[in-house]
Amino acid sequence: MNFSNIKLEFENSIARLTLNRPEKLNSLDDQTNGELLAALNLVQNHAAARVLVLTGSGRAFCAGQDLADPTMQADNGKLPDIGNVVEKNFKPFVMGLQNLRVPTIAAVNGLAAGGGVGVALACDIAVAAQSAYFLQAFSRIGLSPDTGSTWFLTQRLGIARAMGLAMLAEKLPAQKAAEWGLIWQTVEDAAFVATVDRLAHQLASMPTKALVRTRQAMQAAITHTLEQQLSTEATFVRELGWSADYQEGVKAFAEKRTPHFTGK
Template sequence: MSERTVLLQKKEGVGILTLNRPQLYNAINNQLSRELLEKLTKVKEDREIRAVILTGSGKAFCSGQDLNDRSAMQKKGELISLGDSVRSRYNPLIKTMVGMEKPIIAAVNGVAAGAGASLALACDFRLITPKTKFVEAFVRIGLVPDSGSSYFLPRLVGLGRALEIAMTGRDVEAEEAVAIGLANRLVSEDQLMDEAFAFARKLAEGPTVAIGLTKQAIYKGMEGSLEEALESEAVLQERAGQTRDFLEGVQAFAEKRKPSFKGE
């Protein structure tokens, strides 16, 4: 049996997903994309997991599509439809991440290139180290951004910067990534996972139903009109107001104590 390409660890309400092809900088092949979708689905459905960390093993976060895998298929004479590959392998990953009503933190421990950059951008937060760099590498091999990069990148850094980064395919180093809003926080390399876990645990201890609904509200708010955003807020607030965490929050406020949220 082949080695697992995605590992899942559960700890104190946090699910830690680790891409596990370190010898190839966690490049994405068919097995990895399949296992990642399986693990994301498992995390989404596990009520004990209330926040998620996505990271890579070894020196890289994810170097994107495994081009050696593609080359081997071509040598065998197999026809490759890149459009079908994007639709069947990558789009379900991104949709699952965005649709998950749990916060996802990318602990970007090295290069995040191509579809690997897209995976990082699809997370809700990005913690990076001085060795991190983002590379929209698609143009380097004559392709266009996929796996959500054309959606997330301009929303994070603005239209002009997104066009420049995507069209040149240049490296975006760590300090610039934070300065332009591509990453949330720069931490030392040896503290990355500790910082990511502390952040995830803090979120996991919060009213995670409300946090998940907030994620949904923000995404909807980016796309629609003010009128649609206001109505969406009303619908989601109705749901939040029916949770036990809301009752606990109000009671804790009245009693001047720290609330004990259960994610219910």
């Protein structure tokens, strides 16, 4: 499939999805949103893919919704239903990332603002360049956060820090984001690309089904009681215990060698 505003590349077991509107700080217009959903579908159905890396081109990761997009403009004096943009585009993309059959990495190479924050946090692991920062800019234009930001921020940071970030719209440097537990880690800019590449290859070589079930178990734990979570864990472990990767893992452990997982 030919894309105009994104790039999708498959390198053996690694899928790389790049937002490619650097002149617009990789902001999301209607066309870009449609391309992102199509790209996720391609990754979902690509048999060889075992990890997805999501990043941005140029100096930004993603600046959120493009406010100049026609979907955000008045039509003959009638104000647009911008909530429909969230329902039509952002909600399915965030849920698509959360339900993808492979683990996901957000490689935050620069600014992540507005909905770009939610996009980054919807991935399983977020790694940011030292110079990157996060910005909940919604209050600056009279909106409340979207793209899952209110959920991700409160879950990871607690209500006090989430509220401060959302209401005051202050920049959160990547290093502090890591210290607060919003993201996995920060990396020096010069080592950023190589670090992300190593992480992608590491995840691609691991038991894919077990990683995805780990994501799902963590998600379920947010609303489950301990008893419910123990049952969920038993269900997942039972299923994974019949997988080829588990059999290989146990055999490799007994033979004192590195396992060779196939994602099956």
